[in-house]
Amino acid sequence: MPATPTLETRDLTIRFGGHVAVNAVSCAFQPGTLTAIVGPNGAGKTTYFNLISGQLRATSGQVLLRGQDVTGLTASARTKQGMGRAFQLTNLFPNLTVMENVRLAVQSRAGAGLQLLQLWSHRHDLIEKADSLLDAVRLLDKRNATAGALPHGDQRKLEVALLLALEPDIFMFDEPTAGMSVDEVPTILDLIHSIKARGDKTVLLVEHKMDVVRSLADRIIVLHNGSLVADGEPAAVIASPVVQQAYLGLPADGSAAA
Ligand SMILES: Nc1ncnc2c1ncn2[C@@H]1O[C@H](COP(=O)(O)OP(=O)(O)OP(=O)(O)O)[C@@H](O)[C@H]1O
Ligand SMILES: [Mg+2]
Secondary structure: OOOOOOEEEEEEEEEEOOEEEEEEEEEEEOOOOEEEEEOOOOOOHHHHHHHHHOOOOOOEEEEEEOOEEOOOOOHHHHHHOOEEEOOOOOOOOOOOEHHHHHHHHHHHHOOOOOOOHHHHHHOHHHHHHHHHHHHHOOOHHHOOOEHHHOOHHHHHHHHHHHHHHOOOOEEEEEOOOOOOOOOOHHHHHHHHHHHHHOOOOEEEEEOOOHHHHHHHOOEEEEEEOOEEEEEEOHHHHHHOHHHHHHOOOOOOOOOOOO
């Protein structure tokens, strides 16, 4: 029998008025795997993430974390249970420096809470941890910059550092390289690859770029009009008529578009 999935959704559904944005999506995610979630604009990918992380409440269906129903829990309760999501800049403290932001995240993970930054100077282990996270996202040289003044790509890298600091079991990335310059993209993709390579983390990645999906994903699921329409090994899913037609906009017979 397969192990209990880290994360599972059962018939997960949300309606906005008459519009069903996520429609009875049932899917399970195992540790050590990276699942790419693809689909056209408005397919429901971000809404699916919002339902999983607790930003939105489902109209019906369930979210299970290690087999436990967390559908009724708040986003922060789910975070405490190991769900990690990079939120487009909303969890940055814009007036603090890059290093102070990471310190606070490391400190809160270490159980020290959001206490005064001054106490920090006694915790060399935490300082080293913060430095290694900034190094991982290639932001060490900007450690004293004010977070709110960073270019967009650097802010996204900082977001990833904050997510890493929390050491979640589940990593959710929603278009993590959006807004990054070409030379910044490999840093983030390498990091995501290294998270997956650890073998114990469950990674979900919403990504439009098929080359990125191909290089990172063990599995692809496809959402279309809120429904899960394909699920499987990357090459097979990409080649499937439903993806060729619904997502890539190619003819259903798989022939090349003019
Ligand atoms: N809070 C909301 N209220 C009403 N409709 C919403 C809300 N959030 C999302 N929707 C609608 O739900 C549908 C799915 O949106 P969603 O943002 O999840 O798509 P997506 O797959 O992430 O698209 P993209 O690739 O453009 O990011 C869209 O039709 C969107 O307009
Ligand atoms: Mg989206």
